[in-house]
Amino acid sequence: MNDKVTIRHLATGVPGLDAVLGGGIPEFSFNLIVGPPGSGKTTLAHQIMFALATKERPALFFTVLGEPPLKMLRYQQQFSFFDAKKIPESIRIVNLSDEVSAGNFDEVLARITGEVEASSPGLVFVDSFRSVMIEARHQPQGTLSLQQFIQQLGIHLSSWQATTFLIGEYLSNSDPHPVFTVADGLLSLDQSVHRNSMVRQLQVLKMRGQASRPGMQAFRISSAGIEVFPSALLRDDNGTADERAGSRRTKTRVTMGVPGLDKMLGGGLPSGYSMLVAGPSGSGKTILATAFLAEGVRRGEPGVIVAFEQTPSQSRIGTIDDMVRAGQVGLINTRSLDLSIDEIVQNLLSLIHRMKATRVVIDSLSGFELAVAPTFRDDFRESLFRMIAVLSNLGVTVVMTSELEDRYTDLRFSPYGSAFLTDAIIVERYIEIESRLKRVMAVVKVRGSAHSNELRLFEITDAGIIIGEPVRDHEGLLSGRPTLARVADAVD
């Protein structure tokens, strides 16, 4: 016999969670959901329960002290997933507080087994085992110990063909509870407050038999319940090139919508490239990015903009607002300060899919960094790397702007060291010529392509960016104090 057992996976009904778990919850598995009070354990359990419970696969939800059931029912109803019609036919709530406080674990176990045997549920939830543990301290010697109780419960529930969730408060890492060993799956929820932002994260510490996504995954609780934002996944290191990216990352070039810029780039920006436009405030980065999107609209190539700074109506040329209103460009406009990069990436990816977008603008990385919760800022560079990699895999062409103070002593492109992550770089600068502040731009890099190395003057007019002549008669522009070039050189 070669046939291996096939484990069915249940879709949890929590957006993003199945991807993190590695394909859903294995049927008949014994899972723990742990985390501090307020971290969303009961909400997660309820959301999974309401998604999975049917008349054919009923759920039993045991409440054990902890949250009074009346309050639980009251507050959980505020979530849209709470479907009162499923109670009591598909979902039965059973309160065990009397057994726990009065009796010993034998009685609690007997009550749970009795209820489970009587109704043969497909899903069993016990909220929370932490309460059971606290009560355990008062138990007389000789009765079933907590460890035995949890182990027996695990064994019983697995053999009853029920997918089980035990919910409890987090225990310290230094003293892992034996129940962690018994469990097939272990989900840890956490919330961290950093200055003015609060961030929720979950982690799959264990999920037997399947490749769950490692690391902390950001999630949010809204009126619809929990939504998980799985960290953007890079390509698998299986030694083969990514076919999708290869097929979409063609040798075609994308026009930028700024006359003359395509020529500077060596014939336009190669399709699927990511470009960084760096420059000081007011140098015209957003206008360049807007022109890039407007050009796409003209050519029937939909775009998406993630705007962290100017609201569209504030834009000088106002075209982003017009394009968004016309449905030609998708907009993610956020000034919230508690985002995770993965949440933005998730929103961005779904908008790209919905719009069938091929052009993406992120305006700007500086605003992006501000919008991201402080908790995530330490990892900003890594997350940016993942985001660019994911966008690159999609084959979309990306323009990112980055605010950069003019420094006349060194040539830098990005405060995040993100310059090497991008395929192309345009730098904009202010220079002083004849007591006037003028703008110049240069193409610093276009990976795998010849490009102009000229510093070109440019102006911003109501019609957009007008690129002028190369600055031939001055030198030392990047020092901020150009001087007239020698005549012989200028003639050359």
Added chain:
Amino acid sequence: MQRISETTDLPKGDENPLGEVIRTTLGQRAGRLPAADATAEATAVTWRLVAAQLTPVIGARGLDVLFSRALHQASVEFPWLASAVDRGGSASPLPSLMACLAGQLASSAADASYALLLSFTDLLAALIGESLTTRLLAPVWAAPSIFSGRNAL
């Protein structure tokens, strides 16, 4: 019918579909032209059914708390009901409630029992919603078919 509770925005008395169901239930269980002791017995039967439905869900203590609150609210209109609380102490207040009801005039006992049950269901609905209250208590009422036909689902 006078308003029993000011704590909820739910329809009260005869505006509340539950009001009719409670009245019918108590009426059927107490029989025609009931004496106060028959009303007390009908009340006890109904409360035991309520307890049977709710104790597994919200626990005995949760039920006691709700019952005490409902008794407190109903005693505003029927002050003599308060003695059921005093006499009940920490033990189940049901026997003392029955004794209280049985000692009253028939009509007064029926009205108080009705007010108490209505106050209790209003309180529960204010806490966990009308829909869930309806679903959890459906097996309690004497004519569930009429009620569930109008309100369930």
